[in-house]
Amino acid sequence: MSETTKGIQDAGVVACAKHYILNEQEHFRQVGESVGRGYNISETLSSNIDDKTMHELYLWPFADAVRAGVGSVMCSYQQINNSYGCQNSKTLNGILKGELGFQGFVMSDWQAQHAGVASALAGMDMSTPGDTVFQSGLSFWGANLTVAVLNGTVPAYRIDDMAMRIMAAFFKVGQTVEGLEPVNMDSWSLDTYGYLHAGVKDGYQQINWHVDVQSDHGNLIREIAGKSTVLLKNEGALPLKNPKFLAVIGEDAGPSPLGPNGCADRGCNKGTLAMSWGSGTANFPYLSTPIDALNQQAINDHTRIEAVLDNYATNTIETLVKQDGATALVFVNANSGEGYIDVDGNEGDRQNLTLWGNGDELIKKVSSLCNNTIVVIHSVGPTLVTDWYDSPNVTAILWAGLPGQESGRAIVDVLYGKVNPAARTPFTWAAKSEDYGADVLYKPNNGNDAPQQDFTEGNFIDYRALDKANIKPIFEFGHGLSYTTFKYANIKVEKTNAGPYKPTKGKTVEAPTFGNFSTNIEDYAFPRAIRYIREGLRGSRIRTNG
Template sequence: MKFSIVVAALASGALATPKYPQKLSKRTLEYSPPVYPSPWMNPEADGWEAAYTQAREFVSQMTLLEKVNLTTGTGWASEQCVGQVGAIPRLGLRSLCMHDSPLGIRGSDYNSAFPSGQTTAATFDRGLMYRRGYAIGQEARGKGINVILGPVAGPLGRMPAAGRNWEGFSPDPVLTGVGMAETIKGTQDAGVIACAKHFIGNEQEHFRQVGEARGYGFNISETLSSNIDDRTMHELYLWPFADAVRAGVGSFMCSYQQVNNSYGCQNSKLMNGLLKDELGFQGFVMSDWQAQHTGAAAAASGLDMSMPGDTEFNTGVSFWGTNLTLAVLNGTVPAYRIDDMAMRIMAAFFKVQKSVELDPINFSFWTLDTYGPIHWAAGEGYQQINYHVDVRADHANLIREIAAKGTVLLKNTGSLPLNKPKFLAVIGEDAGPNPNGPNSCADRGCDNGTLAMGWGSGTANYPYLITPDAALQARAIKDGSRYESILTNYAASQTKALVSQDNVTAIVFVNADSGEGYINFDGNMGDRKNLTLWRDGDALVKNVSSWCSNTIVVIHSTGPVLIGEWYDSPNITAILWAGLPGQESGNSITDVLYGKVNPSGRSPFTWGATREGYGADVLYTPNNGNGAPQQDFTEGVFIDYRYFDKANTSVIYEFGHGLSYTTFKYSNIQVQKSNAGVYQPTIGQTTPAPTFGNYSADLNDYLFPSEEFPYVYQYIYPYLNTTDPRNASGDPHFGQTAEEFMPPHAIDDSPQPLLRSSGKNAPGGNPALYDVLYTVTADITNTGSIVGDEVPQLYVSLGGPDDPKVVLRDFGKLRIEPGQTAQFKGVLTRRDLSNWDVVLQDWVVSNYTKMAYVGKSSRDLGLSIVLS
């Protein structure tokens, strides 16, 4: 056996870039300030008290080797899940399973394929967001998963072409924050730890990893740096992660890319300063897979769990494992830090589980075969590894409901809902099946047939996929309609002959796909090359609508597409965005088209007329020599509808837009001021860092117990293979003290001052931020003839010259019978009305006049009132 380590594991003390980093080009690089020490858990944190007590009792019994085992991944493909940490068999805890994905269980069978986060956000329905999270949690627990790697607020959606926007919710931080909070609460109520990811500024796929970029022919030596100013960080990108913390999320995943030229998984400003100190996060931070770039330095910066454990896949080499054991023994990593790492993991565990007695992991990510090696990479331990447990329950009904209620009716001149059409013609590859099967492309890395999820690690295997063609044909047969479909985009003469006939209602299905950067499909390296429809979809729509005067267009996509060339054609009588609907795709769109579900989806992003209209865009070419590409977020808080409003640019369909088969009237806006107290900055200090055990200094106590169990190839262990610490570490710098290369205060265990913006005992920031200052009400009347769900949206103007025109702050979903009136009630908290003061380092309500607006979308705000 061999335990080796790259030099950076212990020698790297640069946890944030130096103030004047080496210039790889003429530009001066942005800088991320150091923040130390790493905050330790607060035993009195709201919602964490019982978990802390149980975790302390457990961790107090653990040895150093067991703590290192708990914090270090066992290595890529070493066991059954996409990531696992070492077990604590002496205390009855099996290996914890970390597994993808945010829309279902990746690589398994007999699980559900849920609608994407983006499609779920389009429902504007908190209840459905919670129920989806709960169902995903149920399925994960049924497979033996302990941490499900989702939900997603990074990417937020800065650029519409970014490949993984569909995994998250919306470029609006409030809508994403609600999606995060409800999903987390649902998942954890089902007994599985949720993981808020990717923290933070992870807004594109290009240049997120050096090896991946080099594989595409880009000569870079460091990953992309997202350069974000303090105000933008707080008011935009950190906002939904604060909601995640406030919801009690158990884990965070730090991201691949750098922020202000410091890697996300060793960025002390992000993990120590923003997340654990300011937001008071009590759970644990895990690295994205291979996103850890240093050892002791990452621990000091706030990293709590290394995933998947090895420095690079299948090397058997780890920054932690053996080296973390040595780092604690020689004082480089203080005892309180390893204790805090273990405490955070076990507190998150006990927050959702009451006992260490867990059901076994009953699947293998690496194969669907029933039998195989339990240690996949090593090819060892042949046994039954897949039990093919069916965890779907009745979730198909929920999936169908979410996908239907997340469908956005963008345009309708009267052709919908369908009512037993005489002749229905369905056109386009996106209506039909993948001829090789819905799971035939690894991690969905293709665009064959109907699009119901994007590609990458955020996917799941379909248990089945109902195509629009199958569902619509079944409905047409039931109604006695004539039905024909042409499931290709490239049969122009046959399509013309079909749709040119009399009495035809033509439905054209088109799509645009994207995903994670390790898959390159048709030159789309995760991020989309453009915002046009794929497979000549625009030509298909224009052709069919030129031949048929009643053409309906259905779009499945991972974000907005450019539709300016055809959307206003009088022959196009309806346009629907159906997002990424999951396994019930055909049934859900049929429910909407035929009126079984009155559409109530609202667009979670803006449909701009041009790509340039969005302002920010993907950085496709390195701009810093062979150094880290520099992506400057110069637009600040102005993304999506905020940018369009600032530029006073016309849009095709605005954020929040969506039609119904009935009509609604808004009236009688009222505001009531609350008797909230004065904002009080947090004061005081933390307790000293607690420790939970003393460690033997005898290195013989840490040697690999070769007589007790065999060594597994490439498996990451906490043990030493020699009592010579230098040889055990493989680090020529071994022997230096922490003071020689660790930043100031990195190992300080004394009481620390509380930030004025922090929450003391309230995760999510200063609790006064969440005081309700105003309650806004409005009357919503259904003036049509059928029952419908309306989505009143509450926007605010903060009034300052550097503020967006309006920002979403609350919303509701009201089911209203014809002729009836319901009251919408929205609340505005202190946070909703505040700006981040970069000098004071706190939230402040400015003296500018504040206005509240209630309406149907970001640009249809018929009611307004002054907040005084």
């Protein structure tokens, strides 16, 4: 998170660290999503945690982001110890702004704000998108925040603090009001012309200029995708050297029949998995699939190559892979994403840790017929490999994560040794899901009230959980092979004595006081020069200086 923050802000863009904090599952993060799926709850999930675990485990990425100078932090949907994340004074004022010294602004996730005064006093600085419910024309803040200041519920200095934090982040990344480039794209539409205010069909104009911003980013994406691939197993099968016959198996090797952007917000799992689903996705300008890149390499090498891109075409697959001299490349995946999308019954979170599309059975079938079976996994996290990883016919296993638009060319770079897969797995590969100790809460457990997710495991997640229970993993956290050979020798461990921890003392300066000011709300209305735009559904008014 630290390096990502630096990279974004070095480019003049305010980075946003999210989701703060304990947003560890998608189930029950919002009441509307949950009720729409038949769960009768009245409040969102509460992540319940002790102070020690909070500080020693979950806070660290945000501490790193603050140290890197992150300009904004997004508070999360769910509750923390039964207090909503965007109005939790302990986490926002106490830990983030107090202990960590965060000087940027806190913004809500979209519709994660549940109150006006409470969120302002707890430390939230920016409401996104601003309305209580999308396109309602109603807001917890707006005029309500003005009233709260006038009646003394919210101190005036809190408004100054909000504005100061927002503009400080803006100036920190090198932006100036005078130097801003005009907006030339609309993230909500692919059309060249449309409404500036689409929700109310106002201001028809050009909204997209379709600027090519790719530059040489594709080469960088290819490099990152290749170098971040983890080689979990290799019995001498890799790198490939002019193989005579490649049998490429699996839907994950090929393109989606709907195209790379055929499912809104990538909300499906068809073809090769290069990006997960959710509101943070972007459209692929192109997608290099594994079969595309493998075909090109085979042409260059005069290699015979055939592919079956249907996981359930059992007879055709058997006929292909049992031929003499075949090197089988099996591509499989497992996906997940943001909670508002349900893909094949996976409500954001994965239902289990098995491979999708019958992937495990596919690997077992191919490896039972071909003694040189290489497996490539595209997944959002660990999957269960217990039933097939140690087969002598499975000669190599690669985890390629979610590689992005250069997926195909990047994996070919690794398979043929153009790039050394020197990455390490950032999680443990356990033999069964129970070994991890903690799991997603899939069913409400508190009647109609907020589901309660108690983090009773404390710090013991992932490899810590297995160590505590003395469980041997299949592939350890940090495991990763490479195409080079090396050994360690003459290792020496030196003890360093850290000094005692001394907590800071003292108090901050007193809050400022303000003189008398008008309590007539009409004195705080928008200037007359600002044009009113009617909200279509309710007939309420939205004001804009656009």
